[in-house]
Amino acid sequence: MNCVNNKKFIDAYMDGELEAGMMLEIENHLGQCTDCSGYLRVKRDLKSALHHFSQIQAPDHLRAQISTLGTRAGRVWWPKPVVVAPMAAAAALMLLFWSTDQPGIPDSSKQEVALVVQDVVDRHVRDLPMEINDSNQLRAASWFQGKIDFPVRPLGPGLKNTTFQGARVSNVRENQAAQMVYTVDGKKVTFMVFPAHRISVAGGNMLTVRGKEILTGRKNGYNVAMSKEGDMIYAVSSDLPVKRLVQLLIDRR
Amino acid sequence: MFGSRQKARTKQFESACMEYIDSLYASALKMTRNQTEAEELVQDTFVRAFRFKKNFEWGTNLKAWLFRILTNTFINDYRHKKHEQRYVERAAVEPLYDEVLNRHSAEYCSNPENHVFTKFFKEELEQALEELPDDFRMVVVLSDIEGFSYKEISEMLDAPIGTVMSRLHRGRKLLQRSLVDYAVEAGVIPKESKESDAPKNVTHLRHKKEANQ
Numbered sequence: 001m002n003c004v005n006n007k008k009f010i011d012a013y014m015d016g017e018l019e020a021g022m023m024l025e026i027e028n029h030l031g032q033c034t035d036c037s038g039y040l041r042v043k044r045d046l047k048s049a050l051h052h053f054s055q056i057q058a059p060d061h062l063r064a065q066i067s068t069l070g071t072r073a074g075r076v077w078w079p080k081p082v083v084v085a086p087m088a089a090a091a092a093l094m095l096l097f098w099s100t101d102q103p104g105i106p107d108s109s110k111q112e113v114a115l116v117v118q119d120v121v122d123r124h125v126r127d128l129p130m131e132i133n134d135s136n137q138l139r140a141a142s143w144f145q146g147k148i149d150f151p152v153r154p155l156g157p158g159l160k161n162t163t164f165q166g167a168r169v170s171n172v173r174e175n176q177a178a179q180m181v182y183t184v185d186g187k188k189v190t191f192m193v194f195p196a197h198r199i200s201v202a203g204g205n206m207l208t209v210r211g212k213e214i215l216t217g218r219k220n221g222y223n224v225a226m227s228k229e230g231d232m233i234y235a236v237s238s239d240l241p242v243k244r245l246v247q248l249l250i251d252r253r
Numbered sequence: 254m255f256g257s258r259q260k261a262r263t264k265q266f267e268s269a270c271m272e273y274i275d276s277l278y279a280s281a282l283k284m285t286r287n288q289t290e291a292e293e294l295v296q297d298t299f300v301r302a303f304r305f306k307k308n309f310e311w312g313t314n315l316k317a318w319l320f321r322i323l324t325n326t327f328i329n330d331y332r333h334k335k336h337e338q339r340y341v342e343r344a345a346v347e348p349l350y351d352e353v354l355n356r357h358s359a360e361y362c363s364n365p366e367n368h369v370f371t372k373f374f375k376e377e378l379e380q381a382l383e384e385l386p387d388d389f390r391m392v393v394v395l396s397d398i399e400g401f402s403y404k405e406i407s408e409m410l411d412a413p414i415g416t417v418m419s420r421l422h423r424g425r426k427l428l429q430r431s432l433v434d435y436a437v438e439a440g441v442i443p444k445e446s447k448e449s450d451a452p453k454n455v456t457h458l459r460h461k462k463e464a465n466q
Contacts, residue, residue: 017403017418050393171304176304
């Protein structure tokens with residue numbers, strides 16, 4: 001074996017990834033060639049230096065956040081909406097907003113809301129390519145069949161100034177999610193559908209609009225509106241005003 | 254009864270995963286080069302691991318399974334966010350450095366006491382690692398920091414073993430070159446009397462290419 005061949009395989013030799021015969025051949029060469037044995041020493045030194053980076057520890061707050069991912073399992077929780085009857089009646093004619101921080105909601109639940117909002121905003125901000133670019137949102141909704149475990153209902157056709165752009169499979173917290181992207185009033189809007197299973201959401205700003213309970217949040221300058229219907233959560237995110245997002249959820253067909 | 258057994262198994266799985274949080278974070282930090290993104294990447298990894306725990310077969314390598322999720326998540330969800338895709342054309346990297354490295358290493362490493370990389374250049378090593386193109390950095394991290402075998406890395410990246418070997422070889426060469434430069438600048442390794450025309454590092458290579466255009 002000459003030096004050129006030796007150098008070609010020296011990484012694999014150092015990593016113990018060669019067959020015994022080849023290992024022996026390289027060893028023989030190294031015993032005779034100070035150039036190659038010096039070269040190997042540099043490589044071993046570098047590998048050893050790199051290994052020191054494995055001693056880095058994860059920060060405590062990250063450890064705590066991840067621990068809560070596990071403890072959430074099995075809890076399915078959505079706050080009982082605060083219903084104000086007179087306002088609900090008045091809302092039959094127009095959109096009315098009523099917002100409050102729910103009293104008695106534990107801080108952990110508020111943090112969880114923040115994480116869901118963050119996830120939804122994150123999916124909105126990340127400009128991931130769509131897996132289906134079909135102008136027909138109903139066809140796109142049927143595309144999800146077999147890819148995710150629940151039926152997907154899009155925002156629906158006929159909404160004012162709303163154009164469907166595409167869809168992709170995504171996730172919110174631990175759950176699969178259908179992500180659909182629209183242009184509304186000239187701005188990008190991300191619509192997410194995901195099961196409420198294992199997602200504990202409580203403690204954000206709750207609105208009661210036309211009898212529908214809507215939770216709103218804001219992260220990194222983007223608004224989020226979410227509603228729970230049955231076992232599913234429907235969320236929209238955009239830099240449009242929250243009022244417009246709520247209207248999209250209310251008008252959803 | 255069944256439910257409680259299931260819960261215990263889930264708990265066991267989650268505890269087993271948590272044992273690798275430090276390794277996952279250390280690698281995420283090297284891959285993303287950003288603390289916030291590293292934390293997000295690790296969190297996403299655990300979310301996916303918990304969500305797809307049914308896909309994990311007990312008795313197989315949990316660490317490798319988690320790292321597969323980590324690398325896939327990084328490739329699909331994080332790498333694209335970089336405005337600058339750091340890569341070096343294959344042909345341009347291939348002939349780099351062997352001759353120069355060889356001269357330096359032959360001179361300097363004739364003394365086994367000179368563990369220059371571990372003794373003097375940790376910060377420089379960190380910086381050199383950060384400057385590596387993503388594809389090279391990932392295999393270096395998985396092999397040299399985490400100690401995965403070529404086969405495991407090949408499965409994680411869904412790439413042939415030959416590709417893993419090649420990226421590792423090139424990645425290490427680029428690192429060595431950067432560190433030898435530091436060592437020469439620091440006077441630990443004597444400066445070559447005749448300057449080589451070969452590009453010295455990735456930045457130098459880019460400048461050369463830009464100048465030639």
